Amino acid sequence: MATTPAHPQSGRWIDFDRYPRVRLSHLPTPIEPLERLSAHLGGPRLFIKRDDCTGLATGGNKARKLEFLVGEALKQNADMLVTQGAVQSNHVRQTAAAACRFGLKSHALLERRVPNVAAAYEETGNVLLDKMFGATLEFRPSGLDMNAEAQSVTERLRDEGHRPYFIPGGGSNAIGALGYAACAQEIVQQCHESGLFFQWLVTPTGSTGTHAGLIAGLHAVGVELPVMGVSVRQKKERQVGAVLALAQATATLLEATPVSSSRTLVEDAYVGEGYGIPAASTLEAITLTARTEGILLDPVYTGKGMAGLIGLVRQGFFRPTDNVLFLHTGGSTALFAYEDAVAERSIKLRKAS
Ligand SMILES: *Cc1c(COP(=O)(O)O)cnc(C)c1O
Numbered sequence: 001m002a003t004t005p006a007h008p009q010s011g012r013w014i015d016f017d018r019y020p021r022v023r024l025s026h027l028p029t030p031i032e033p034l035e036r037l038s039a040h041l042g043g044p045r046l047f048i049k050r051d052d053c054t055g056l057a058t059g060g061n062k063a064r065k066l067e068f069l070v071g072e073a074l075k076q077n078a079d080m081l082v083t084q085g086a087v088q089s090n091h092v093r094q095t096a097a098a099a100c101r102f103g104l105k106s107h108a109l110l111e112r113r114v115p116n117v118a119a120a121y122e123e124t125g126n127v128l129l130d131k132m133f134g135a136t137l138e139f140r141p142s143g144l145d146m147n148a149e150a151q152s153v154t155e156r157l158r159d160e161g162h163r164p165y166f167i168p169g170g171g172s173n174a175i176g177a178l179g180y181a182a183c184a185q186e187i188v189q190q191c192h193e194s195g196l197f198f199q200w201l202v203t204p205t206g207s208t209g210t211h212a213g214l215i216a217g218l219h220a221v222g223v224e225l226p227v228m229g230v231s232v233r234q235k236k237e238r239q240v241g242a243v244l245a246l247a248q249a250t251a252t253l254l255e256a257t258p259v260s261s262s263r264t265l266v267e268d269a270y271v272g273e274g275y276g277i278p279a280a281s282t283l284e285a286i287t288l289t290a291r292t293e294g295i296l297l298d299p300v301y302t303g304k305g306m307a308g309l310i311g312l313v314r315q316g317f318f319r320p321t322d323n324v325l326f327l328h329t330g331g332s333t334a335l336f337a338y339e340d341a342v343a344e345r346s347i348k349l350r351k352a353s
Contacts (some may be wrong), residue, residue, distance in 0.1 A: 003248050008189050012221045016182045019072035019175075023131075024098055025063040026055035028186045031194070031325065036292040043313035044322035048295070049187065049196070052330040057097035057129060060090050060330020061210050064179030065171035066098045066159065072175055074102065078165035082157060082175070083145060084109040084150040085277055087117075087139070088300065088334045091170050091207075095125040096133035106135040107164070109150050113142045114276035118340050121125065125337035147270040149333050169205025180213025181220065181250060197227060200318060203241060203267065203327040204305030205229030206275075210329060212246035215263050218246075220256035230308030231265045232274035236268040271310040276300050281307035283345035286335075299338040300330030305329070 007013075030053065034046040055062035071342045073081060085092040092108040099106035108130065114121070120203065122139075123125075130137060140149060147168050154166040167176070185270045192198050205211040211229040218225050231239045251259050272279025278299040280288075285306035286297045297303045309326050318324055335342055 007194060008254050010146070014181070014184070014185055014217075014220060016178065016234065016314065019068055019178055020075040022070045022102065024054075024056050024070070024101065026053060028190060029053050031187070031190055031196070034293055035092045037289060038141060040288070040292050041313045044320055045314075046309070047196075047323060047325045049327045050330045051183070052091045052296070052332065053270060056094050056331070056351050057133070058093075058330070058333050059137060061180070061327075062091045062094040062171050062330075063098075064183055065209055065213075066094060066179070068175045069167050069171055070098050070102060073104070073165035073167075076165060077163060078104065079156065079163040080105040080107060080165065081167055082107045082150060082154045082164045082169075082280055083167040084111065084169050086111050086113040086124045086300075087122055088114075088276065090331050090333065091300075092135065092312040093133070093333065095127045095167060095171070096130050096135035099135070100133050105162070106133065107138075107153070108350075109138050109140055109146060111142055111146050111155060113136050115142075119338070120335045121341065122294050125334045127337075129333065152329045166304065168207075170209055171205035172209030172212075172215050173248060174181060174246065174253045177209045177213035177216065177250040178247055178253065180210045181217030181254060184214045184217030185221055188218070188221060193217035197323065197324045199322040200324045201227045202224055202230050202305065202309045202312075203229055204301040204308075204326060205243060205328055206232045206301060208239070208243045208246050210327070211243045211248055214248035214327075215247040215259060216256065217242070218252060219251060219291060220254040227263070227294065228308075229264075230305040230313070231266055231268040231271055232304045233271060236266045239266045239268065240264045267308050267312065268275070270304045270311060272304070278303060278341050279307070282312065283341060286311055286342065287345055291298050295328070296332035296335065297328070298334050299341065300334055301329055303330050
């Protein structure tokens with residue numbers, strides 16, 4: 001890392017078990033080299049943090065956030081988790097699974113945010129698993145304030161006699177972001193154990209809890225590692241503001257000093273036409289990562305995140321000697337809801353080779 005990193009034995013080390021928390025994830029997730037992808041791109045040495053392997057219901061980043069959110073829900077004696085997301089939300093799937101694990105009910109609002117979807121989009125992938133975990137679902141048209149919708153549904157459920165706990169979309173509030181502050185500390189610890197240090201961390205950034213938690217956690221333990229967020233849904237200006245606001249709230253919860261705005265780095269050139277619509281670069285990244293590394297990405301988040309990483313390598317953003325860590329946040333369950341787009345791309349590549 002660029003400057004002297006905090007050490008596990010230092011006074012800045014955070015005991016995350018001081019917050020209400022349950023165990024839901026297989027931790028620490030491995031850090032692995034992407035040797036064949038690095039060689040293919042001819043750039044810096046790329047590594048991957050396997051948060052697709054957190055274990056909860058096919059894994060992904062929401063498991064870490066839910067450790068703290070469910071911890072808080074249980075502390076408040078809730079008997080139901082209420083949340084919201086896009087139809088193919090990985091967050092809704094993992095929340096439904098976490099609810100099962102603790103004998104809670106779960107209810108979710110699904111926003112029809114993505115236009116022109118395939119017929120199977122509302123049945124397969126994450127939706128199939130939501131139903132398997134017994135979540136009750138309500139659909140909404142696109143464009144509403146979904147957190148406000150879900151909060152009013154939470155009040156309705158309370159009036160009906162349930163004890164609901166509201167979790168915002170993506171689990172992205174300061175409590176959920178603690179999961180990624182803890183992940184940041186886990187990465188720093190893995191660096192100390194392996195002697196392998198990174199100059200950059202790259203992550204997809206959507207509802208911001210992952211990006212903001214990483215920034216707040218690194219800041220709180222005094223590590224300068226820069227985190228580049230590849231936006232999956234909106235322009236840089238808006239994403240930077242949202243990430244910084246949540247990073248500040250998380251730093252406050254960590255009892256750390258305020259985070260410098262220079263820490264919020266966002267690349268927005270890989271969003272394509274919008275949230276949940278894979279661009280050509282998304283599909284290229286998915287196929288290239290599959291064929292060089294045998295690793296599954298997803299069409300909504302990690303495909304765009306990896307497209308951003310590949311694009312930055314190609315434009316010479318990193319130094320050839322850099323070690324760059326990509327956070328794999330999961331999501332491959334959604335591949336099946338995007339079968340048409342994914343299959344078309346794979347067939348084109350096969351014909352070309
Ligand atoms: C939710 C999600 C993200 C984005 O994380 P945020 O904390 O919402 O920014 C990235 N990848 C996958 C697979 C996700 O499900």
